[in-house]
Amino acid sequence: MRGSSQMDITEVSQRSGVPASTLRFYEDKGLIRSIGRQGLKRLFEPAVLERLALIALGRAAGFALDEIALMFAPDGRARIDRRMLAGKADELDRTIRQLSAMRDGLRHAAVCPEPSHLACPKFRRILGLAAAGAIGPPAKQSKKRVPRSAG
Template identity: 35%
Template sequence: MAQENVPSKEHWLSIGEIAHRSGVAASALRFYEDQGLITSRRTAGNQRQYQRNTLRRIAFVQAAQRVGLALSEIKGALDSLPEDRTPTRSDWSRLSKTWRGRLDERISELERLRDDLDSCIGCGCLSLQRCNLYNKADRLAERGPGARILNVGIPGE
């Protein structure tokens, strides 16, 4: 009689074990599951269990987040893989090449921020006549005196 191709019991890990081994909080794992990034099965007691290979998917998600990808983009990348397969080194290489431009853009942005930071005193009022971060060329002076930006965003951008 042929055996089913189902992982044996020792290949399934509880949410606590996955959280401990991955360093990701159980609440984040539940969120990842809600977003379709990882999957689990339920025991008779309705407890989540994950296949051991879920650890690799979680590592993939974390690495992609560090690149600056949104979870929806990460899901798209994972969805491009064959069903129920963890990302391989080759997968990561192929997918990460598409993210290279984004990294270069972030690096340039950080370099501009670093280079403009010397004119900022970090007061938070953003009413300086020359704020290279938020008020380059004092464009906010047209809107009147005082702080023009209060957690609302940068007008005109």
């Protein structure tokens, strides 16, 4: 019989909004840990919900799963590296500056009175920056995709 302080994978999925397939993937990666099974279903302690929230926050901030894994001590407690957070904040600042420059360039191009965008000095400057890689989408990191569907 299941203890009141345990949740099966279905309940964790429902309460966290994380598909069961992703929970299994996270467990395989060592990000979460089940405490046993009830039949074929994995069982988890309620603390897994907080851990999943921290994982979601890390993913939203752009951390790779391997980086997020480093944010937990072997006993499961959070041990967040402040330097890593500061580094990610710096990276986000660079991305924001790049995206802001791209947005401003697109807004200018949309209303530029020049007959051709290539005749516009501002557009040509933006074109040069894009060609040099100074603006544009952030560089893709080598990340494994997390399954999105339950399975």
